[in-house]
Structure formats: C-alpha cells, structure tokens
Amino acid sequence: MSDSFLPQDRYFGPDSRQKEIAARLYEPVAHLPLICPHGHVNPKLFADPDYTFGSPTELFLIPDHYIFRMLYSQGIPMEALGIPRRDGGDVEADHRKIWQIFAENFHLFRGTPTGMWLNHELHDLFGVTEKLTGANAQEIYDQISARLSAPDFKPRLLFERFNVEVLCTTDAATDPLEQHQAIRESGWSGRILPTFRPDAVVNLDHPDWRPQLDRLSEASGITVDNYARYIQALENRRAYFKTMGATATDHAALTATTAELSPGEAETIYQRALKGNATAEDAQRFTGHMLIEMARMSLDDGLVMQLHIGSYRNHNPHIFERFGLDMGADIPITSEFTRNLAPLLRKYGNETGLTLILFNLDETTYARELAPLAGHYPAVKLGPPWWFHDSLNGLRRFFDQVMETAGLYNTVGFNDDTRAFPSIPARHDLWRRAASNWVAGLVVQGIVDEAEGQEMVHELAYGLAKRAYHL
Amino acid sequence: MSDSFLPQDRYFGPDSRQKEIAARLYEPVAHLPLICPHGHVNPKLFADPDYTFGSPTELFLIPDHYIFRMLYSQGIPMEALGIPRRDGGDVEADHRKIWQIFAENFHLFRGTPTGMWLNHELHDLFGVTEKLTGANAQEIYDQISARLSAPDFKPRLLFERFNVEVLCTTDAATDPLEQHQAIRESGWSGRILPTFRPDAVVNLDHPDWRPQLDRLSEASGITVDNYARYIQALENRRAYFKTMGATATDHAALTATTAELSPGEAETIYQRALKGNATAEDAQRFTGHMLIEMARMSLDDGLVMQLHIGSYRNHNPHIFERFGLDMGADIPITSEFTRNLAPLLRKYGNETGLTLILFNLDETTYARELAPLAGHYPAVKLGPPWWFHDSLNGLRRFFDQVMETAGLYNTVGFNDDTRAFPSIPARHDLWRRAASNWVAGLVVQGIVDEAEGQEMVHELAYGLAKRAYHL
C-alpha cells in the first residue's frame, strides 16, 4: 500500500538499469545532513520553543501559494480557501471545510512537484499511507491533527529529526535579527543563520523604500541623508549580519542589468528618490549600480552574493489589492545575462574572492548564457533551478543543459527556497533522487564510471552547497 | 509486413516497461470518439453528400503545404508539383507524374510528423502495407484511386467511420454559414459546428479589411460606419454563430500585445482606417484593443476564446505573389505573454465565466510564461502544441515543460487543426499514443499510479477538449 503510494524507487528511470544504478548512488546520500543555504523559513519557529503549526489547513494550504494558486486557477475563490484578506473581510474559517475542498481537488496536483512534496510529507511526517481523496479527507485531517499536537512536533525537534546541519533564513537589511538573537541566547544548538537581503532599501521603486530608509538609519545609527552615508549604513548592516553568522546576501531584480553610476549621478538620483521624485529609469539605473556596489562589498567582507532575476511580481492587481504580496500571481519573464551582467563582471568577475550565485526563471539562458559565463568567470556560480523550475523535469533540464558547459563544480548544489519548514526533507529528497538519476544516466551511457558518479552525487547532495556558501 | 511498416507499439518507449504500460493505457482510449474543437476542414465536404476527393495527388499533396514545402525546400519547383498559380499560368497537370516525384522523395519525410500521418493514412485508410517508394509509386496510386472512387469513400461516411463526435470548422465573421445551413437542413446527424474568426475585420492591416467591412455591414444588417456600430455588428454576428451551434471564437495575431483604447481613441483609429489612412501602429493598437473587447463579448455570450500567436505570414514574397496565402512560407517568431497579455488578464483573467485558450509557436514560453499563467488565472487554459510543434517531440516537450506547473487540468486536450479531413484519425492517434507514453513514463517513475494514469489519458484523449470547448 505504502509502496504504491510512495514507491521506494520513485523518480528513478525510466530505464531499468538506470533505476538500479540510481538507487545505488542514492542510498549513501539519502540521509546525509541537510544544507539549507537559501530559504524563507521564519526564524520565529526556532526562537519560540513552544511554536506550533496550527491546523492541517494552516500547515499545508493557507500559507502555501504553490497550492492555492492551482485551486484558484480552477475557479475556486481564494476566500473559500481561507486566505486572509487585506481588508479583514470574511473568508472561510472552517478549516475542515477547506481541507475537504483541497482533498476533492487533489488530482489537480498529479505530476506536479507540489503533489510530489505533499505525498512525501503526508507519508513520512504524518504516516499517511493512501492518496488524499474527498472520501478519506476528514480521516486524514484527524490523523494529521493528532500528529501536529503531539509534544515532539516542535520545529526544534523536527530540525534535529530532519538532520538539518544549517538553515539560512532571508532577512531585510533593516531587520534587527531579534529572533536570531533569541535563538542564540536560548542555548539551543541548531544552526540558524540570517541572510542579508537589502532589496527594500536598494530598489527605489519598492513600495516601502522610504520608510525602510528610516529603519536603515535607525538600525545602523547612521543618518542616510546622502548617498555616501547610505553606503556606510549598508556596510554597517552587513557587518552586523556577519556577527550574527550570515555568510551570504541575496538580491532580487526584474532584470540582470548592471551599470555603474558616477558618484555624482548616484548622489543626484539618491536625493531625487529621497524627495519622492525618482523615475522608473532612476530606479532601474540605481539598482543596476547598487548590484555592482554590493559585489564590491562582498569582495571586502566575504559574504557570498546571490542574485535572483526575472520574476514579474504581482501580475494580477486584483489579487494584490485583495490579498497582498506572494499570493501565487508572480509570473516569469525572459532574462538576459551576457550583456546585462557585463559591467559587473568586467569589474569583479575575475576575482577569486567573490562568489556570485545566479538564479533565474528563464531556462533558455541555461545553455546559452549562464553555463558559458560560469564556465569562464572565477566569480560566477550557478544556483539550482528556481521556483517554477525546481520540479523533476526542471531539475533534469538544468542538469542536461547546464552541466556539460558549466561543469558540475561551477554549480552550488541545492536550495530548498521554501517558507514551509516541514516540506524541507521532501524537497531535498527530490533533488537527491533527481541528482542520483541524472548521474546514473551518465554511468549507463559510459560517460562516468560508478565511482566517479558516487563522488558527483555526494557533491550535489552536500559538498557543493556547503563550500559555495562557506558553511 | 504491415507490422514493420506501422508497428502496433509505435511511438511508445523507448524503455520497454514504459512501452508495455503505454500500450495498456492506450488501449481503452484508442477508439474513443474524436472531439475536433479546432480545425480548418471545409464544411462543403459535409454539405454536399456527393463530395469526392479527386486523385491521390489532389487528396494528399496539392492542398497540403506541410508536404510540398518539404519537396520545395529540396529544390523541386512548386509548379512541378501541380500547385496552382495565381495568374493561372501552366503547372504540371499529370497527377501520376507528380505522385512519382512525391514517392521518389518520400525519404525526405523520415522522422517527420507528416511522414507519420501519411503512413498511418496510407495504411489504415487505403490498405497500403509497404513504404511508398519510386518503385511502387504507380501501383499504390492505383490502389488509392480505386479506394477514392468507391461508393463508401464519402466525407459523411468517413466522418461516421472515424467516429468523430463533433468537428468545428473555422469561419470568417462575415460568413453567412450557408454550408452549415445546408448540413443542418440535410437531416444528416453529423455534428459540424462553426467557429467565429473575425481576424479579417479586426486586423486593420489585413489585405481584405475594407471589403470585409462591407460584408460585415451586409451580414449583420448594421452599417458599420462608426466604431460603436462596428462593435454592435460583431456582437450581432457572434449571436448568429451561436444560433448555428458555435461554442468558440478564434483570433490570430502576430503578438499577444493587448491594451485598451479609450472610446475616443478607438473611434479615431477606426475612422482613419475607414479612410484608408491607418498606420501600422494603429493596426497593432486596434488589434490589441479588440482582443480585450472580444474577451468582454465572450464573457457576455459564453463563447470560448482562442488566441493563436506568433506566425510571421508570407515570409517569402516570391511564393506569395506566385501562389498566394498558406503555401508553407509562414515562419514562427518569438512570443511574449507575461507583459503583453497583462492588460487583458487584469480586466478579465479572474473571471470564471471566461475561457481563454492560448496557442503559440515559441516553445520557450511554455515553462516560462504559459504554464505559470495557466496555473494561476481562472480564465486561462493552454491549447496543445500548434503547427510546427504538433510532432512527436513537440508533444513530448509540451508535456514535459507545461504539465508540472500548469497542471494537466489547465490544458485542453488535442486539436487536429487540419484542412486535411482524411488525416484526422492519424493525428488524434499520434496524440493519444504520445499522451499514453508520457503518462506511462510517470507511472514507471512512480509519480502516478496506473489507475490515476488511466484517468489522465482519458482526459487527454477526450474529456479535457469536450469540457473546455463546452462540447
């Protein structure tokens, strides 16, 4: 029963010899510690020793836009799924009723990565041994509820049970990192590290830019009333993040455009922005300039620089107005790196002391731009498939299109990149299986031998991420 | 013999276990009725009970640009293939001679979808059991000729023999639908439905726009001398198509650009066009505006809206001048949906009463834009691979790149999209085999179980198309 629900050799093959070899390669890495260098888990889970996850619906559905976007796409209103409205208006409050809708539509997730993660989580974490359906929905709800209220179902205990070696959160540049302080002071030994994410103070068109600047002054103790002091304040915050254990920064931009401004231009644009008069062009130029500045700071302080490109945020204004950010309505656009990143790489691409990890939502850049760049510049490494592409086929396309030109050792292993802490083992397991199966394919085709393949799988599962992020 | 020419397990695999499972999944859907929601079969075939297909060359080659474009690409003049010239100049009239050329070059179609469809058609419809070659060309010609002149080789009888449940044609907005009237009045029970295609009256740069406008006035009884009456006339024609059984509209544009005009702007551009002074920019803006208008009308009248994007028509002026439209010289261009479709989706994308089915010739949009859009917006569904991409590999790429993110249930099954009525079973069979093999791959890899897989294949073969098009 359990076997047909979640087969032991899942995601291997289809060729039977490849399946066998993949299983052999997977076995020694299946239970290696998890390195989680990039994600969005709330540090509060670990700061508060008594944190609980709420109902099954609160655990699985309400916070996960991967799930409710699929239900919404089929015409189920988000209100009916209990997604909170910004205006506080009524939404469905009966979690059993929402769960029933979810279960009756569970077939929508057939063949999707969300479906794969959910099945893994239901099986391994909650002992569910059959597929979720409308018929068994309430029974499984009870089963999950019981487990959720068990005394061992606490984030810290799960962290240990999941064998997480280190987990990095993502934190605003202005964040005082109080949760991280609390974790440290609690004496708990779990390694939870912050990541410096300055988008809100760097992207002039960020809705919160102005209030965030005030918070930046406050947090750094430097009044950021001119560009030079703004730069100082950012350096100050990076230093603080480092003292709190950070090893990396993260930057998001619509495009990979980089271009240096003269000090005078930077000051002029900055002052215009302070007065609320920055144009869209100002914002784009300033972001492109600040990416170069951030590379310079990384070279100074050693923080690994991550760059995430190509998400058109809040494509659906109706959803944004009613429910807010991160509601499943962000859609990818085309990206370009060869020309856009040239100014940054011209300046810092040859530095062995810089690690710039690129992420992107346009797979056409894999073989055309990203792999050639990573296979040449000492500073450039490639992040794993991001967001819509960290699916089984997305991973395959990445392996097939990137590795021949970039080389395995210019990639950085896996990031689970999730808010959903309990889904982390499922995500790493899918990656480890996909990696084992890719390498097994190379073995079957006589490209590498099995001993080399075992080393490659170990790197993919553990070594690459640990080294790339200095963990 | 027949087996090696057209193997029973063709298009399954390559893995042997996947082949077995695919065969099992295919078996129950192989003979399901055919739903044909979009295509270009001439309704005259069914209006005229005595319609005949002519010679083998007239059936297979002269009307099919998929075939003669390949011969032309190898240096065989279109005149030598009997393609009629616009100026009425001489072209080869000996159909046996043309057939001989075709047969001697049949190796050009190795591994092409055209080759697969041709072999299926020759085998199943004409009883041919060996590959067409120069040596057996005339013998096979005779065999086909005999079959073509048999009394049971009439479109209506083939329609029944093919087990077509419903077949939708594509018809100009100004078409009086006389053939459809004749079919209805004939008492024949075959279900042939029109589809509303207003490109010629919507795209201001269409060569026939002005004369078509007069036909629009005539057909609707509304003199379309201003924009408001033009809109009324279109609504009037849609209503007429609905009374004739239409369930859908179809729209073609070079790009997916949409943007609403103010009523004043729309009127100004419309008047400029009436005077023959519309610019290229006017045409693009007007089309982009009318797509939003058509979505509004679809929301009102319930007609499913299809959008076909990205064909650069008549790329070869020499061919256009000599032979006209649809002569194999249309070439795809890149497409963009995320930004271009945003204005339309902002307005109507959240409407569960609208179904907008997207088709496109740029596969890079599958995983990057189309699947994310379909996996979020209630109104958006994805059409199957179009034109150059409805090949075996094209179907595989679609399944692999779309389904994980869009979800199977945001796609709409198959469209044969053909002028060539006798090729319809071959096209659906290729789709059903490819779908069975894709799902068999999921089963072998432990992603879905065989019972789930069977449901998915049934949806792909029959259910999705029937529901999406309200058939």
Place this chain on the structure above:
Amino acid sequence: MSDSFLPQDRYFGPDSRQKEIAARLYEPVAHLPLICPHGHVNPKLFADPDYTFGSPTELFLIPDHYIFRMLYSQGIPMEALGIPRRDGGDVEADHRKIWQIFAENFHLFRGTPTGMWLNHELHDLFGVTEKLTGANAQEIYDQISARLSAPDFKPRLLFERFNVEVLCTTDAATDPLEQHQAIRESGWSGRILPTFRPDAVVNLDHPDWRPQLDRLSEASGITVDNYARYIQALENRRAYFKTMGATATDHAALTATTAELSPGEAETIYQRALKGNATAEDAQRFTGHMLIEMARMSLDDGLVMQLHIGSYRNHNPHIFERFGLDMGADIPITSEFTRNLAPLLRKYGNETGLTLILFNLDETTYARELAPLAGHYPAVKLGPPWWFHDSLNGLRRFFDQVMETAGLYNTVGFNDDTRAFPSIPARHDLWRRAASNWVAGLVVQGIVDEAEGQEMVHELAYGLAKRAYHL
C-alpha cells in the same frame, strides 16, 4: 580496464534495446572516411613535413581554450597554465608542473564534451588506459611525450591514419594561401582546402579593418579606394580561393541582420569607413548589406556560404588585454533569424544554385526559426550544433528539435570546427555515436525501420557533409 575507461558502447542508450540497435547502426559508419568541411586547423601542419606538436602541455592545454577556461573558472590563473601574455610577461614555463595542475583538476571535466574528447584522444592516440589523475600525471606525461616524439607522429601521417578524406581550413580573404601552395607543390596527396573568410575586410568595426584593406588591395591587385573596386577585389579573391580548391566561404556576425543598401549608401558608408569615421550603425548596416552581396557572389561562383551568428566576443576585457583573442571569454547571446534574414532570403532564398548554411549559439531558434526556414527555402541548410552546443546533449537537442520540421536532408552532417587536429577523430566519433543513438531511438519507437535508419546514419556520418559542401 580500458573498457571501463572508454566503454565500447559509450554514449548509446540509456535504453538497452536502443543501445543494441545503436551499436549495430554505428558499426558500419565508425570507420568511414572523415569529411571535415569547416574547421580551424593551421595548414602549416601539412605544409611542413617535419611539423611536431611540442610537449603534452603544448598539444593539449595551452592552445585549447575549452580546457583552460574551465580551469580558470575555478580560480587557477591563466599565467599558471602557461598561456602566453600579450606583453610577453612571465608565465609558467614548466610544462610538467602545468600538466600536474591539469591532471589534479581533471574531475572538472566529468560529463563535459571536452572530457569525452580528451579521454578518447588519450586512449586511442596515446594508449592511455586509465583516467588521468594527480597520481598518474607524470607517468602519463612521459607516455604521451614518447609518443609525440615518435617518427610516425607527424600531421601528414596522422591525416592518413585518421582516414581524413578532405579537410577545409579557414583563411582570411587577404591570405595569399602560401601554406596551401606549399602543400600542393609538395606532391603530398592529402586534400587540404582553404575557405574564404572575409570578416576582417567586411566588418567595419573589426580592429584590423583598415590594415586588412591595404592587404586586400595588394592581394587582389585592385586598389580598393571605392566601393565598386572593393567589390571587385573581393570577387577577385574568391576566384583565387576557388583556383586553390575552396568550395565554401564563411561569415561571422553578431546578429543575422541583413538589409540591402543602395549603391550610393554603400559608397558613402565605405568612404566614411576609409576616413576612419564609420559609426557602429554604419558597421552593422554594412555587414548586413555585405551578407546579401556575398550571397549574390556565391550564386555566381558556386561557393557554399556559411553564416555563424551570435557570439559576443571578448566579454572579459581583462582577459582580452592580457592574453588576446579566443581565450575562452566569448559568450553567446540570443539570436533572431525570421525577421533578420528576410531581406537576404527574399532576394536569394529561392535559388537552388545557392547553399546558405546557418550556425548559431541560441538553441531556442532550432525548432522556432531555423527548422521552419530550412524546411521551406531551397537555399537554406542547417549546420550542426556549434561551439558550446556540440556536446552529447547539445547534439541530442539538435536532433530532437530540428529534424522533425527541417527534415534530415536539409541538414549538413558534422563539422568538427576545431583548431586541435589530433582531436578530430574523437569529435567525429562522438557525432557518429550520437547520430546512431538518435536514429536507434527512432527505430525502437517504430518511427523508421532499421534499414532506413542505416541510410540515415550513413548520411549523417558522411553523405550530407560531402554533398552540401560540394566535396
């Protein structure tokens, strides 16, 4: 041992039946003569009967940017690899020490085409039977050195041993072809042909354009002080290349933009360029115009026209300034053919007397633009995957994305496109194996039968290239 290092059935599969069929299809083509219609081998190797390759490091590493770019990407300075600096500054001169670095980093090439070629070359040419590692580096160095100094290790003897039927070099339009003269006069029977490559005199922004023009006057005996004489001089050089055996030309451009200038415009831009005042726009327009002119000349003189598009040269100015051109720092960009090539194709695309072979670094154009163009225009053929894409997966993607629409017979087989003469057999062998495996997949899936498949593999390995290049 040797078998696990370089398995007999490598690159076949993964399916076991596909492997068997691929091996059967490969066997009769494995040792067919090599047709090398496009590459960058220095003709001096064959002009000088005593030419030697130097040390193992000089043979394998120093001249091959595929290899040192990967080492550089991992932070190893190019100076440490013995790459000569333009300023003559010190670089590592101890070839054993460089070889040791290479061997210790040989794992970087796992799964890369460079790794596959290297292993083949080490095994077949030097008798190495185990993987290169830090531990066996010096021993293998000795083994290769001994072989390199053997009397039979001369390019002419290798040419015969490799069974090369014809090898085309690439030569500047202004090249007097002295090496080719010397080969002819030597009485050696090896067929080494020049290829006319006029980029330096055609692209106004080429750093050497002005001095190259003087060489053009000198070589042709026509003072190119106006546009008409410039055209005459180019025609004169093409005629000379033809007398020396050339059957083709080759053209590189950043984009595929073509557009005809009026004679007056061409003269104006040409005169501006002679005065050193040409703008970037002038350069682009002139190149786009000259591509059409070159097509006209090809139609006149019968030389096959090759076009290579999409490499952003010298992306890393630091490397360019220190080490010069072709140092692994060229990065692909997106390409567009449908619109860009329309002016050229409108004029000459229907000519059966012209062969225009397209190469490109943006795989998204394969199925979208290139295959549809080649499947229609008599003049257009598609070159094999270029540069970053002539890897095992790159070849697979080409077969999968091109062949269904273009048809096999609108492609031109393989080009090794290499400077590294001793790597030629490895490159052709990889292609022949990949081609056999692709066709074997068609056989397993019942798309072609094995007899047809054998013909297709023979075409891919030998016939297509020979015919397309008139060799």
